[in-house]
Amino acid sequence: MITKSAAILAAAMLLGGCSTSLDHQLQTNDRNYEVSWSSDPSPIPVNDFFTLEVEVRRDGELLTDGELSVDAAMPHHNHGMNHVPLIERTGPGRWHVEDMLFHMPGYWELYFDVRDRGVTHRAQEPLEVD
Amino acid sequence: MLLLWCITTLLGVAEEERPVVFTPTEQRRILQHSPVPEPPDDPTNAWDLDPDAANLGQALFYDAGFSRNGQISCASCHGPMIAWTDGIPISTGMGPGKRHSQSLLNVAHNRWFFWDGRADTLWSQAMHPVEDPAEFDGSRVDYVRRIHEDPAYREAYESVFGDLPSMADTERFPPGTRSGTPEWTAMTEADRDHVDRVFVNCSKAIAAFERELRSVDSPFDRFVEGLREGDREKMTALNSSEQRGLQLFIGDAGCRQCHSGPLFTDFEFHNIGIPTGHGGPPRDPGRFGGIEFVQSSSFSSHGEHSDEPNGRKARRTGSIVQGQEHWGSFKTPSLRNVARTAPYMHQGQFEDLGTVLRFYNTLEDMQVQDHHQESVLQPLDLTEQQLADLEAFLRSLDSPLPPRSLMGPVDPRTGLPPPRPETGPPTPSESENQP
Numbered sequence: 001m002i003t004k005s006a007a008i009l010a011a012a013m014l015l016g017g018c019s020t021s022l023d024h025q026l027q028t029n030d031r032n033y034e035v036s037w038s039s040d041p042s043p044i045p046v047n048d049f050f051t052l053e054v055e056v057r058r059d060g061e062l063l064t065d066g067e068l069s070v071d072a073a074m075p076h077h078n079h080g081m082n083h084v085p086l087i088e089r090t091g092p093g094r095w096h097v098e099d100m101l102f103h104m105p106g107y108w109e110l111y112f113d114v115r116d117r118g119v120t121h122r123a124q125e126p127l128e129v130d
Numbered sequence: 131m132l133l134l135w136c137i138t139t140l141l142g143v144a145e146e147e148r149p150v151v152f153t154p155t156e157q158r159r160i161l162q163h164s165p166v167p168e169p170p171d172d173p174t175n176a177w178d179l180d181p182d183a184a185n186l187g188q189a190l191f192y193d194a195g196f197s198r199n200g201q202i203s204c205a206s207c208h209g210p211m212i213a214w215t216d217g218i219p220i221s222t223g224m225g226p227g228k229r230h231s232q233s234l235l236n237v238a239h240n241r242w243f244f245w246d247g248r249a250d251t252l253w254s255q256a257m258h259p260v261e262d263p264a265e266f267d268g269s270r271v272d273y274v275r276r277i278h279e280d281p282a283y284r285e286a287y288e289s290v291f292g293d294l295p296s297m298a299d300t301e302r303f304p305p306g307t308r309s310g311t312p313e314w315t316a317m318t319e320a321d322r323d324h325v326d327r328v329f330v331n332c333s334k335a336i337a338a339f340e341r342e343l344r345s346v347d348s349p350f351d352r353f354v355e356g357l358r359e360g361d362r363e364k365m366t367a368l369n370s371s372e373q374r375g376l377q378l379f380i381g382d383a384g385c386r387q388c389h390s391g392p393l394f395t396d397f398e399f400h401n402i403g404i405p406t407g408h409g410g411p412p413r414d415p416g417r418f419g420g421i422e423f424v425q426s427s428s429f430s431s432h433g434e435h436s437d438e439p440n441g442r443k444a445r446r447t448g449s450i451v452q453g454q455e456h457w458g459s460f461k462t463p464s465l466r467n468v469a470r471t472a473p474y475m476h477q478g479q480f481e482d483l484g485t486v487l488r489f490y491n492t493l494e495d496m497q498v499q500d501h502h503q504e505s506v507l508q509p510l511d512l513t514e515q516q517l518a519d520l521e522a523f524l525r526s527l528d529s530p531l532p533p534r535s536l537m538g539p540v541d542p543r544t545g546l547p548p549p550r551p552e553t554g555p556p557t558p559s560e561s562e563n564q565p
Binding site: 077 | 155158159162386387388390391396397398399445446449450451453455506
């Protein structure tokens with residue numbers, strides 16, 4: 001699912017000289033960071049484990065330090081995932097995430113929390129998994 | 131009046147026979163439920179696919195000699211003639227149990243075992259009943275000693291797992307000793323390790339047998355095959371009522387929220403507010419307690435007896451999130467062969483499928499725990515015809531049972547039925563019947 005705003009953001013990132021091969025682009029809610037991500041498999045399956053590749057940029061440049069945490073929830077069900085995902089930094093501004101599992105079909109929200117310079121910035125993506 | 135009756139009757143018939151048209155979204159969802167793949171390999175059990183281990187496991191499964199009174203075996207609560215369950219609400223072994231016995235059909239697909247998921251491998255599940263006072267009420271020292279002393283078991287065990295050291299010294303291996311008792315603690319660490327190793331290996335053999343308990347070729351699967359191939363003849367495997375029930379299942383009734391995938395389960399845990407029977411909130415912690423157990427047990431996938439203690443399964447057991455929503459939640463059961471496995475729910479609260487569907491239809495007597503409970507459950511408000519259609523669909527998930535060769539005891543060395551006990555000379559009437 002690529003929303004209109006995500007498409008505009010992707011175009012802006014390309015115009016700004018930022019390139020990513022990842023499928024999804026979004027901004028943190030405070031618009032300070034760009035978060036790109038792809039899942040494997042894609043689209044995200046129902047009740048099968050999947051992985052994520054994530055890139056985080058500030059002003060078009062991959063984040064040289066900072067931390068990332070990833071989580072997800074089904075707001076209408078009052079619950080999230082049943083596992084804490086394993087997150088490995090693979091390079092500046094790049095992370096590989098394992099053990100993601102959306103065990104039910106329906107509306108999920110995927111959360112990327114970027115912690116940089118002592119402050120956490122959240123980017124979130126609405127997803128319909130079916 | 132007669133004219134009105136004729137018109138409504140004809141309309142009713144027309145409705146009854148009208149072919150069901152599935153939208154592209156519905157078709158995509160239906161295809162997710164079939165076919166059933168091979169059960170996943172279990173890397174924590176190096177003998178998972180070993181046929182000799184499975185023969186030993188089958189012999190152990192049907193052998194009541196490991197229980198305190200010599201009358202309880204795995205098959206007592208998982209009887210092959212009733213879909214490897216026991217047909218009663220609360221299982222009883224040497225004492226009254228606390229929960230309903232789950233069917234073992236297709237059990238190797240599970241991510242977690244028991245209603246609360248307190249075991250993360252099939253082999254570690256198989257260890258639990260032996261020392262449980264409500265089940266075998268036996269002891270692992272006696273269990274392992276019998277493997278040593280019985281020539282058939284000893285030969286079968288050694289051919290799969292290697293030599294068995296002697297256990298003749300009853301000072302070192304006191305009869306009747308269970309884990310966790312003072313007698314157990316007084317044994318040397320090496321002796322305890324020896325007992326645990328043999329006990330675990332036998333449980334891995336049982337898991338190798340239970341992996342073969344598959345039952346996956348239902349009328350529904352033939353229907354899906356037809357849907358995938360565009361073969362209308364195969365699609366007649368489901369009649370109109372069953373197809374309407376299927377449409378409800380994947381649509382308005384919301385069943386696939388939890389009963390997803392080829393096994394019709396998400397393999398996870400939910401609190402659906404089943405009446406507790408004693409009033410008030412659930413006393414059984416369900417998954418909440420299961421998480422604590424599986425993460426702390428030395429017999430889980432991360433433990434020293436696992437054949438892949440640092441693998442993916444071990445990591446995932448270690449990363450489970452325990453939240454308040456898990457209190458009183460229980461594993462989603464598979465719906466394959468569901469018509470064979472009454473009564474239903476973790477304490478057999480509902481005697482038949484109709485009662486289950488009526489609960490979801492009205493949520494009458496639903497036990498509201500707190501705001502963490504699954505909040506998507508709403509009364510379905512289906513008509514009687516829709517309930518009948520849904521039940522008809524569920525009954526279409528029946529498959530032939532596994533081969534008869536898996537339904538009884540075998541010689542652990544060969545996997546063949548044991549020789550019949552010798553009897554006296556034939557009676558005259560029997561002699562007369564000889565060809």
